[in-house]
Amino acid sequence: MSEWLENHLPKVVLAPSFIAVLIFVYGFIGWTAWVSLTRSKLLPKYEIKGFIQYERLFDSPRWDTAINNLYIFGALFIVIAMVLGLLLAILLDQKIRVEGAIRTIYLYPMALSMIVTGTAWKWILNPGLGIESMVQGWGFTNFEFDWLVNPDYAIYTIVMAAIWQSSGFVMALFLAGLRSVDGEIIKAAQVDGIPTWRIYTAIIIPSMAPIFLSAFIVLAHLAIKSFDLVIALTGGGPGYATDLPATYMYAMAFSRGDIGQAASSAMIMMLVVFAIVVPYLYSELRAKND
Amino acid sequence: MKRFAFATVSTLAVVAGSSVLAGPQAEVLHWWTSGGEAKSVAVLQEEFAANGGSWTDMPVAGGGGDAAMTALRARVLSGNAPTAVQLKGPAIQEWYEEGVLADISSVAEAEGWADVLPASIAGHMKCEGTWCAAPVNVHRVDWIWANADVLAANGIEMPTTWDEFNAAADKLQAAGVIPLAHGGQAWQDATVFETVVLGIGGPEFFQKALVDLDPEALTSDTMVQVFDQMRTLRGYVDENFSGRDWNLATAMVMNGEAAFQIMGDWAKGEFLAAGKKPGEDFLCASTPGDGYLYNVDSFAMFDVEGDDKKAGQDLLAKLIVAPNFQKVFNLNKGSIPARTDVALDDFDICANLSAEDMGSTSDAGSLLPSYAHGMALRGSQSGAITDVVTAHFNSDMSSADAVQQLAAAVANSY
Numbered sequence: 001m002s003e004w005l006e007n008h009l010p011k012v013v014l015a016p017s018f019i020a021v022l023i024f025v026y027g028f029i030g031w032t033a034w035v036s037l038t039r040s041k042l043l044p045k046y047e048i049k050g051f052i053q054y055e056r057l058f059d060s061p062r063w064d065t066a067i068n069n070l071y072i073f074g075a076l077f078i079v080i081a082m083v084l085g086l087l088l089a090i091l092l093d094q095k096i097r098v099e100g101a102i103r104t105i106y107l108y109p110m111a112l113s114m115i116v117t118g119t120a121w122k123w124i125l126n127p128g129l130g131i132e133s134m135v136q137g138w139g140f141t142n143f144e145f146d147w148l149v150n151p152d153y154a155i156y157t158i159v160m161a162a163i164w165q166s167s168g169f170v171m172a173l174f175l176a177g178l179r180s181v182d183g184e185i186i187k188a189a190q191v192d193g194i195p196t197w198r199i200y201t202a203i204i205i206p207s208m209a210p211i212f213l214s215a216f217i218v219l220a221h222l223a224i225k226s227f228d229l230v231i232a233l234t235g236g237g238p239g240y241a242t243d244l245p246a247t248y249m250y251a252m253a254f255s256r257g258d259i260g261q262a263a264s265s266a267m268i269m270m271l272v273v274f275a276i277v278v279p280y281l282y283s284e285l286r287a288k289n290d
Numbered sequence: 291m292k293r294f295a296f297a298t299v300s301t302l303a304v305v306a307g308s309s310v311l312a313g314p315q316a317e318v319l320h321w322w323t324s325g326g327e328a329k330s331v332a333v334l335q336e337e338f339a340a341n342g343g344s345w346t347d348m349p350v351a352g353g354g355g356d357a358a359m360t361a362l363r364a365r366v367l368s369g370n371a372p373t374a375v376q377l378k379g380p381a382i383q384e385w386y387e388e389g390v391l392a393d394i395s396s397v398a399e400a401e402g403w404a405d406v407l408p409a410s411i412a413g414h415m416k417c418e419g420t421w422c423a424a425p426v427n428v429h430r431v432d433w434i435w436a437n438a439d440v441l442a443a444n445g446i447e448m449p450t451t452w453d454e455f456n457a458a459a460d461k462l463q464a465a466g467v468i469p470l471a472h473g474g475q476a477w478q479d480a481t482v483f484e485t486v487v488l489g490i491g492g493p494e495f496f497q498k499a500l501v502d503l504d505p506e507a508l509t510s511d512t513m514v515q516v517f518d519q520m521r522t523l524r525g526y527v528d529e530n531f532s533g534r535d536w537n538l539a540t541a542m543v544m545n546g547e548a549a550f551q552i553m554g555d556w557a558k559g560e561f562l563a564a565g566k567k568p569g570e571d572f573l574c575a576s577t578p579g580d581g582y583l584y585n586v587d588s589f590a591m592f593d594v595e596g597d598d599k600k601a602g603q604d605l606l607a608k609l610i611v612a613p614n615f616q617k618v619f620n621l622n623k624g625s626i627p628a629r630t631d632v633a634l635d636d637f638d639i640c641a642n643l644s645a646e647d648m649g650s651t652s653d654a655g656s657l658l659p660s661y662a663h664g665m666a667l668r669g670s671q672s673g674a675i676t677d678v679v680t681a682h683f684n685s686d687m688s689s690a691d692a693v694q695q696l697a698a699a700v701a702n703s704y
Contacts, residue, residue, distance in 0.1 A: 041670070042384050043363060059702045061695065062677050128530040149474070149532035151684050238474055238532045239684030240677060254356045256669035257384065 029270065036263035044259055053264035063265065066243040069155050070272075073244065074223040076159045077166075081219055082212070084163065085170025090200060092171070093178045103175070106168035114165065118232025121161040122148070151241035154234055158226075158242055161233055166222065170215050177211035178204060213280065220276050224269060245269045314343035314602035318589070319365075320376035321358045323351040326559060330622040337609050343602050348372055366390050371592035373603050377423065379414060379665035382590045386417035392591040392600075393420045397607045406611075406629040408652040411586055414665070422591060424610040425628035427620050429585040430644045431554040431660040432485045432577040435540070435561070438570060440467055440549045448575045452489050452519055455550075455578055459526045462549050469526040471548035473534035476680040480662035480672075482552045483679045486519050489579030493656035496581065500661040503671065508697045517682060517689035524683055532684075543572065552577055554585060554663070558640055559624040574640040582651040585663040586628060674703035 005012075037048045057063050088106060092099055109117065124130040125148040135143040147153035181204050189199050227246040234242040236251075243251075245265055253262035316338065322331045328349075338345045350358040358376070365371055371390055385391055398404070398421035404412060407425065415423045436448060444465050449455035459469035472478060488496045491512045499507040507513065528548070531539075540560040542548040551557060561572050568574060576582070589610060591603050609615055616627035621636060626645045634642050651657040659665035661672050678699050682692040 041668075043367065043388055056702050059698075061681070061699075122533075126530065146529065149529065235475065235533050237476070237680075237684065239479075239680040239682075240476070241681075241684065251673070252670075254360055256673040257359070257381075258670040258673075261670070 032263045032266050035260060036267050038260055040260040040263070042257040042259070053260045054268075056261060057264050057268070062240050062243060063245075063248060065240060066245050066248040069242060069244055070224065072155055073159055073162070073226070074220065076156070077162050077223050078216060078219045080159070081163050081167045081170050082215055084167040085215070086174050086205075088167065088171040089174035089178055092175055103172070107172055108168065109165045110169045112165065114226070114228040115232045117161050117165045118229045121157065121164070122233050125157050125160075148234065149238055151238045154238060154242045158230060158233055162222075162226065162229055165229075166219065170219070173211055173215050173218075174208070177208040181207050217277065217280055221273065224273055224276075245272075313598065314338075314341070314605045315346070315596075315598045316343060316373040316602035316606045317346040317348055318374045318376075318606070319348045319350065319358060319362060319372040320589075321349065321351055321355050322376070323349045326622055326624070330619045333618050333622065334606075334609065334615055337615055338606060341605055341609065343605050366592070371594065373594050373599055374424075374589040374591055374606055376587065377590040378586060378588050379659065379663075380668045381664065382414065382423050382588070383417055384668055385590060385592075386422055390593055391417055391422040392593045392603060393422065394424070394591050394604065394607045395421045397421070397604045401608055401611060403611055403629075406631050408628075408630060408648060408657055410652065410657050410659070411584065411628055414586060414659070415588060423588045424591070424607045426587045426589065426610055427616075427623060427625035428628050428644070428648060429554050429556060429587070429625045429663075430576075430647070431481060431583040431585050431663060432488055432581070433553060433555055433557065433640075434485075434575055434577045435543055435551045435553065435557055436573040436575075437543050437546050437549055438573050440546050441573065444549075446549075448573055449578055451578045452486065456522055459550075463526065467546075468528045468542065468548035469550060470523060471539040471542040471551040472523075472527040472531050473536050473539045474527075474532040474684065475535070476676050477662060478536055478539075478553075479680040479683045480676045481554065481660075482523060483516070483520060483683075484583060484660060484662050485552055485577040485579075486516050486523070487513075488581045488583060488658070489577055490516050490519060492579065493581040493651075493654075493658060496658055500675070501659065501666045503667070503700050505697050505701070508700060509693045513693045513696070514689045517692045520679070520683055521689065554660075555624055555640065555644065558638075562624070562638075568638050568640050574643065576643075576647060580651075580654075581656040581658055582647050583658055583660040584648070585660045585665055587625075670703045671700060674699040 034046065034048075035044050036053050037050065038045050039047075039049045039052065092103060092106075096102070125145075127133065127144075127146045127149060132143060132145040135145070147157050185203060186199060189203060194202075225246055226244060227250065230236060230242055230244055230247050236243045236247050245268065249262045249265045249269065252258045252265065318331075320331060322328060331347075331349075335345050335347065348361075350361045352358075355376070362372070362375055366385075366388070377385065382391070398415075403415075403421065407415070411425055411428065415421055415425055417423075434448070440462070441447070444458075444462055444467070446458045446461060447454075449458050462469040472482065484496070484500060487500060491499065491507075495507060495510075495512055498504045499510075499513060536553055536557065537560050539548070539551050540553065540557045541564075543551045544561060544564055544566060555574075558568070558574065561568070566572050589606070591607060594600060594603060611629060613627075613629065613632050616629055617632050617636070620627050620641075624641075626634070626637065626641050626648070630645075630649060634645055637645070648657060661667055661675065664672060666672065667675070675696065678692060678696045681687060681695070682689075687695075
């Protein structure tokens with residue numbers, strides 16, 4: 001008995017969480033996939049009706065806006081947050097004084113919830129309260145900065161707030177990466193008289209490739225699931241100019257009683273996530289097998 | 291969370307256990323949780339208790355009822371529906387089609403509801419001929435509110451046509467006053483839109499376009515004119531309007547920063563709460579054009595098991611429509627009673643005007659359900675229309691494109 005227990009203890013201990021994940025993650029993914037093929041409105045129905053919900057989804061101009069916004073937001077947010085994070089990390093890596101304090105300051109926005117970030121930036125960017133009215137108050141009456149209320153630019157305000165929130169975190173990731181590079185190699189390069197920027201571009205940054213991948217994965221899933229920032233900052237507006245797939249899904253499921261439509265949009269979101277995560281997992285697993 | 295769930299379960303267990311000996315029972319799901327609204331519900335609660343019933347309150351705040359609807363879904367799916375739920379408009383019929391609503395015709399007939407409710411409002415309370423819901427109040431949506439001093443200072447009368455409104459707005463703009471206080475949220479855009487549809491198209495067109503969703507009406511020249519007027523109105527709001535809450539827009543009218551606001555009569559509550567007097571400090575009138583757009587709150591009655599719960603349901607339905615509650619509740623909430631035989635001496639002049647117009651438009655057949663407030667259409671259809679309206683209002687989309695998108699969005703919403 002005790003021998004059996006000894007052999008199977010890890011499996012026994014893991015079983016409950018394994019079963020929970022199986023049901024509550026994969027089970028409900030399957031459920032959502034099923035519902036997305038039905039004409040469910042207020043309550044879920046289980047009669048399969050084909051791909052009608054997906055046809056409706058791709059006919060909807062609001063969904064187009066949401067997906068385009070995801071591309072714009074995702075691309076800008078990931079690239080800028082990574083570049084900024086890397087730059088901050090490199091500057092912090094120059095053995096400066098009070099590095100600990102500065103690091104904390106940059107990392108701090110991460111401690112705020114997206115709702116707080118969104119509300120603060122809403123006030124900062126509001127033309128009547130924030131930057132525009134402040135600069136105009138200084139006498140530059142022609143100054144205009146109305147991105148928040150301009151449907152063509154409002155999505156960029158979300159990018160700004162998200163970068164402000166996350167670039168400190170990316171910096172911390174990169175800083176850890178920079179510190180993990182073998183000091184001997186750097187010293188050898190310095191002895192050879194190679195300029196500092198070359199040391200970074202040719203030695204340090206290439207050796208941090210796994211960190212880039214981690215940062216990318218973390219930022220990408222933040223971008224795809226972002227919801228609270230949009231709700232707090234613009235409420236999806238002006239009009240639906242800053243809708244993202246997550247806010248679209250919420251509106252369909254909870255405000256409009258259109259569960260089938262919400263399920264189909266959720267499936268598309270999941271496919272986008274898969275498109276990013278599966279190659280990552282594949283490369284990770286392959287690396288281990290080699 | 292777990293502890294909360296446990297507490298809820300044990301409360302339910304206590305309620306279920308005690309139901310054997312108690313009188314009429316009612317569990318009421320609603321989202322009237324803010325000051326005036328909560329006070330209004332308390333009135334009903336007290337009356338219910340005075341008649342020997344025991345009331346289980348289930349307030350679910352948040353998201354303008356979205357959170358309550360999510361709670362309702364969970365309760366219905368688990369086969370344990372509340373006795374009565376705050377629902378309105380076609381949502382009542384939508385739930386009826388799921389087969390979960392009760393029949394309260396016996397109460398309705400005993401109390402003679404058909405004689406005291408306007409026919410079109412009574413229609414919302416019926417599910418395939420049987421009564422399944424009880425109306426609480428009538429909010430009028432097509433109101434235009436104005437700052438009396440600002441109008442007097444600029445020599446402007448309350449406009450009765452949209453052309454008069456545009457002329458007045460141009461004059462105000464020249465004088466440096468914001469003509470229209472507006473909050474750029476989708477439902478507020480939709481509210482203004484439907485009053486323009488009613489004003490420019492008239493009641494019959496409104497019925498065809500926003501109730502019957504007739505594709506010809508949706509793409510007609512009249513609808514193009516409606517969108518033209520929306521574009522004109524866009525020029526009359528200040529540049530900061532995006533995302534503003536409706537009560538902040540009301541405050542702009544109150545302090546004279548803006549002249550007009552188009553909003554349902556809940557805006558009156560803001561004026562009154564600030565100590566302003568109707569007819570002196572602020573003016574109320576119906577938006578240009580004929581007709582009356584109503585937003586009726588009601589309680590839908592769900593199928594419940596057990597005689598004590600059924601008795602509670604009947605008692606609740608009876609009390610909701612009884613004159614006393616209709617009067618007290620609506621005095622608190624700023625709306626008017628749904629039944630037409632309540633004396634309105636204690637109500638202000640705006641409420642009296644509303645009641646008078648409700649009577650006359652009911653006779654003329656122009657008493658119409660508000661689309662923007664979920665009275666005319668189901669969620670997916672009204673949402674599809676609102677998407678187009680708000681996209682047009684917040685961009686430079688042409689009116690011709692807007693009507694095409696409108697028809698396409700409606701066709702895609704089923």
